[in-house]
Amino acid sequence: xxxxxxxxxxxxxxxxxxxxxxxxxxxxxxxxxxxxxxxxxxxxxxxxxxxxxxxxxxxxxxxxxxxxxxxxxxxxxxxxxxxxxxxxxxxxxxxxxxxxxxxxxxxxxxxxxxxxxxxxxxxxxxxxxxxxxxxxxxxxxxxxxxxxxxxxxxxxxxxxxxxxxxxxxxxxxxxxxxxxxxxxxxxxxxxxxxxxxxxxxxxxxxxxxxxxxxxxxxxxxxxxxxxxxxxxxxxxxxxxxxxxxxxxxxxxxxxxxxxxxxxxxxxxxxxxxxxxxxxxxxxxxxxxxxxxxxxxxxxxxxxxxxxxxxxxxxxxxxxxxxxxxxxxxxxxxxxxxxxxxxxxxxxxxxxxxxxxxxxxxxxxxxxxxxxxxxxxxxxxxxxxxxxxxxxxxxxxxxxxxxxxxxxxxxxxxxxxxxxxxxxxxxxxxxxxxxxxxxxxxxxxxxxxxxxxxxxxxxxxxxxxxxxxxxxxxxxxxxxxxxxxxxxxxxxxxxxxxxxxxxxxxxxxxxxxxxxxxxxxxxxxxxxxxxxxxxxxxxxxxxxxxxxxxxxxxxxxxxxxxxxxxxxxxxxxxxxxxxxxxxxxxxxxxxxxxxxxxxxxxxxxxxxxxxxxxxxxxxxxxxxxxxxxxxxxxxxxxxxxxxxxxxxxxxxxxxxxxxxxxxxxxxxxxxxx
Amino acid sequence: xxxxxxxxxxxxxxxxxxxxxxxxxxxxxxxxxxxxxxxxxxxxxxxxxxxxxxxxxxxxxxxxxxxxxxxxxxxxxxxxxxxxxxxxxxxxxxxxxxxxxxxxxxx
Numbered sequence: 001x002x003x004x005x006x007x008x009x010x011x012x013x014x015x016x017x018x019x020x021x022x023x024x025x026x027x028x029x030x031x032x033x034x035x036x037x038x039x040x041x042x043x044x045x046x047x048x049x050x051x052x053x054x055x056x057x058x059x060x061x062x063x064x065x066x067x068x069x070x071x072x073x074x075x076x077x078x079x080x081x082x083x084x085x086x087x088x089x090x091x092x093x094x095x096x097x098x099x100x101x102x103x104x105x106x107x108x109x110x111x112x113x114x115x116x117x118x119x120x121x122x123x124x125x126x127x128x129x130x131x132x133x134x135x136x137x138x139x140x141x142x143x144x145x146x147x148x149x150x151x152x153x154x155x156x157x158x159x160x161x162x163x164x165x166x167x168x169x170x171x172x173x174x175x176x177x178x179x180x181x182x183x184x185x186x187x188x189x190x191x192x193x194x195x196x197x198x199x200x201x202x203x204x205x206x207x208x209x210x211x212x213x214x215x216x217x218x219x220x221x222x223x224x225x226x227x228x229x230x231x232x233x234x235x236x237x238x239x240x241x242x243x244x245x246x247x248x249x250x251x252x253x254x255x256x257x258x259x260x261x262x263x264x265x266x267x268x269x270x271x272x273x274x275x276x277x278x279x280x281x282x283x284x285x286x287x288x289x290x291x292x293x294x295x296x297x298x299x300x301x302x303x304x305x306x307x308x309x310x311x312x313x314x315x316x317x318x319x320x321x322x323x324x325x326x327x328x329x330x331x332x333x334x335x336x337x338x339x340x341x342x343x344x345x346x347x348x349x350x351x352x353x354x355x356x357x358x359x360x361x362x363x364x365x366x367x368x369x370x371x372x373x374x375x376x377x378x379x380x381x382x383x384x385x386x387x388x389x390x391x392x393x394x395x396x397x398x399x400x401x402x403x404x405x406x407x408x409x410x411x412x413x414x415x416x417x418x419x420x421x422x423x424x425x426x427x428x429x430x431x432x433x434x435x436x437x438x439x440x441x442x443x444x445x446x447x448x449x450x451x452x453x454x455x456x457x458x459x460x461x462x463x464x465x466x467x468x469x470x471x472x473x474x475x476x477x478x479x480x481x482x483x484x485x486x487x488x489x490x491x492x493x494x495x496x497x498x499x500x501x502x503x504x505x506x507x508x509x510x511x512x513x514x515x516x517x518x519x520x521x522x523x524x525x526x527x528x529x530x531x532x533x534x535x536x537x538x539x540x541x542x543x544x545x546x547x548x549x550x551x552x553x554x555x556x557x558x559x560x561x562x563x564x565x566x567x568x569x570x571x572x573x574x575x576x577x578x579x580x581x582x583x584x585x586x587x588x589x590x591x592x593x594x595x596x597x598x599x600x601x602x603x604x605x606x607x608x609x610x611x612x613x614x615x616x617x618x619x620x621x622x623x624x625x626x627x628x629x630x631x632x633x634x635x636x637x638x639x640x641x642x643x644x645x646x647x648x649x650x651x652x653x654x655x656x657x658x659x660x661x662x663x664x665x666x667x668x669x670x671x672x
Numbered sequence: 673x674x675x676x677x678x679x680x681x682x683x684x685x686x687x688x689x690x691x692x693x694x695x696x697x698x699x700x701x702x703x704x705x706x707x708x709x710x711x712x713x714x715x716x717x718x719x720x721x722x723x724x725x726x727x728x729x730x731x732x733x734x735x736x737x738x739x740x741x742x743x744x745x746x747x748x749x750x751x752x753x754x755x756x757x758x759x760x761x762x763x764x765x766x767x768x769x770x771x772x773x774x775x776x777x778x779x
Binding site: 282327328329374 | 709715719
C-alpha cells in the first residue's frame with residue numbers, strides 16, 4: 001500500500017510540472033479508468049480511453065453513459081441525438097473544449113458532440129462547477145475538455161469496426177507515422193451510417209434517422225524537447241446527413257409536401273487549428289502558448305414545412321503565459337484572447353420567418369493565480385475582463401479552493417460567474433419537429449431581442465478515501481447551486497401548440513446534490529454507484545415550475561469486472577450499467593385531444609446496458625454488448641403521430657428511449 | 673550601496689535559473705513534503721522536487737539570492753542528509769519512524 005502511495009505522489013510530482021497550455025494528461029498505471037486526483041484544486045474527473053471502451057459506441061455524445069457526473073438524455077424522437085446535462089443544466093451552459101479550444105458552441109450546440117468519434121479520444125476531463133477563466137467567460141455549470149490521440153504517442157495503425165441491430169455501422173481507421181525525429185502525423189478516417197429503416201414502436205415514424213457521416217482528420221505534432229518547442233496542427237472535414245420522419249419518406253417525392261412527414265439535417269464542417277508552446281529550457285515552470293482555431297459550420301435542415309439553416313464561421317485565438325511568483329508554490333497564467341463569430345441564420349417556423357444574421361466579437365484578458373502549498377491546501381483565483389460587441393464590457397471572477405483536513409479527505413469549494421448569449425434556435429432544434437408556434441416575447445436585448453444570460457455557480461464537495469474490509473473505497477458528496485440573474489427562458493408550459501422565449505422574470509435556479517460510492521471488493525472488480533437529486537425551477541409566465549424533462553431523483557450504478565491478463569494479453573472484460581430515472585415533469589399538454597395528452601409527470605423507468613469484451617492479444621479484441629436490455633420504450637413518443645400535419649404533432653416530448661433493446665458487436669485491431 | 677551592486681555584478685555573472693541535483697536521503701511521501709518544504713523555505717529557490725527512487729532533490733534557484741549550500745543546510749536542518757551536509761542526530765531521531773531512512777551519508 002505504501003509503495004502505491006509513493007508511486008502516486010511521484011506521478012503527481014511529475015505531472016504538476018507539466019501543467020501548461022498544451023496540458024497533456026499523463027495516465028498512471030492504476031487500473032481505474034475514472035480518476036479523481038486528490039491534488040486537483042478543481043472538482044475534476046478524468047475519463048481515460050479505457051473508460052470510453054466500456055460503452056463501445058461511438059462518439060463523444062455517447063461516451064458519458066458510464067459516468068455519474070453527466071446525465072445523458074434524449075432530445076427528440078426523430079434524430080436520436082443525445083443531449084448531455086451537468087448539474088441539471090444542458091450543454092449550452094457547459095464549456096466544451098477540444099484540447100482547450102472551445103469546440104461545441106454556437107451552431108454546433110445540438111449535434112456537435114456527435115461529430116467527434118470516440119476512438120479519436122485519448123481522455124476527457126470533466127470539471128464540475130465554475131471552470132477556469134483561461135478559456136472564456138461562457139461556462140456556467142462545468143467544463144468538458146477532450147484530449148485527442150497525440151501523433152507522437154500513437155500506434156502505427158488502428159482499426160475499429162462496429163455494427164448493431166438498429167442497422168448502424170461504423171468504421172474507424174487511424175494511421176500514424178513518425179516523419180522525422182521531430183515531426184509525427186496521424187490520419188483519422190471515420191465513417192458511420194444507418195441504412196435500414198426501423199420502426200419498433202409501430203408509430204409510423206423511424207425510431208432512428210437514416211444517417212451518413214464521414215469525418216476525416218489529419219494532425220501533425222512537432223516536438224523538440226531540447227529547445228522546448230511543441231506544436232500541433234490539425235485539419236478536419238466532416239459531413240453528416242440525417243433523414244428522419246415517417247417510414248417511407250423519400251425527399252425527392254415528399255419534401256415540402258403534406259403527404260409524408262419528413263426531415264433532413266445536413267451539416268458540413270471544416271476545422272483548422274494550430275497551436276504552439278515554448279517551454280523555457282532552463283525554466284520548466286515557464287511557458288508561452290498560442291492557440292488558434294478556425295471553424296466553418298454549415299447546417300441546412302427542414303422539418304416538414306419548418307426550415308432552419310445556420311452557418312457559423314468562428315475564429316479563436318488565445319495567447320497564454322505561464323510562470324511562477326518566487327517559487328512553484330505560486331503559479332500564474334496570464335493571457336489575452338480573441339473570438340470572432342459570424343452567424344448566418346434563417347428560420348421558417350409558425351410565428352417566425354426571418355433571418356438572424358449577426359456578428360459577435362470579443363477580446364478579453366485574464367489572470368489566474370494558483371497557490372499550492374504542496375501538501376494540504378491549494379487555491380485557484382481567476383479574473384478576466386472582456387469587451388464584447390453585444391455583451392458590453394464585463395468581468396468574470398472564478399475561485400476554487402481545496403483543503404485536505406486529514407489524509408484521505410478532500411474538501412473543495414468553488415464559485416464563479418458566467419455570461420453568454422443564448423442561441424435560442426440552435427440550442428432548441430428539437431422543437432422544430434413539432435407544430436408549435438414560436439414567439440419571442442421580449443425585444444431590445446442583445447440576442448434575438450433577449451438579454452444575455454448571467455449566472456453564478458457555487459459548489460461544495462467532499463471526498464473521502466478509506467479501506468473497507470481491507471479494500472479501497474471512496475465516498476463523495478457534492479452540492480452545487482446555479483443562480484440565474486437572467487436567462488433566456490424556453491417556455492413549454494404556455495400550451496402544447498406554443499413555445500415562448502423571454503427574459504427571466506423572477507427566479508431561476510438549479511440545485512444538484514450527488515452521492516457517490518465506489519468500491520473494489522476484489523481485484524479487478526469495481527463498483528461505482530451514485531445517487532443524484534435535482535431541484536431545478538424557473539419562474540415561467542404561468543408560475544414557478546420545475547424544468548421539464550428533468551428527473552428529481554436518479555440512481556446509477558456501474559459494475560466492471562476483468563479477468564487477470566494472461567501472458568499473450570488474453571483477457572475477458574465485463575461491464576454492466578444500471579440507470580434508474582425518477583419521475584420527470586412534462587410540459588403542459590392537457591388542452592390536446594385525449595390521445596395526444598401526456599401526464600404531468602412521466603413514470604420512473606430503468607435502463608440497463610451491458611458489454612463483454614474479449615481481448616485475444618494486445619493487438620486484437622472483440623466486443624459484444626446490449627443497450628436498453630430491459631427494453632423500456634417511452635409510450636406515445638411522438639404526439640399526434642397519426643396526423644403529423646395536424647396541430648398536435650410534436651416529436652420533441654421525449655423523456656426516455658424510443659428504440660427498444662439494441663445489440664451490437666465490434667472489433668478492434670492494432671498494429672503496434 | 674551602488675558600489676556594492678557594482679562589485680557584485682563585476683564578479684562572475686550569477687545564474688538566475690541554476691539547476692542543481694542534490695543527493696538527499698529519505699523514504700516516503702511524508703519525507704518528500706518535508707524536504708521540498710524545507711527547500712522552498714530558502715529565498716531564491718524557484719522549484720524543488722524530490723524523488724524517492726533516485727534519492728535526489730532537483731532544485732532550480734536564483735544564485736543571486738541563494739546558494740546550493742543554503743538549500744543543503746535547510747534540508748539537513750529538518751532531518752535529511754543533503755549532499756554532504758548531515759542532519760543532527762537529535763533531529764533525525766525525532767523524525768517519524770517511517771521517515772528514518774538509512775543514513776548512508778553518515779558512514
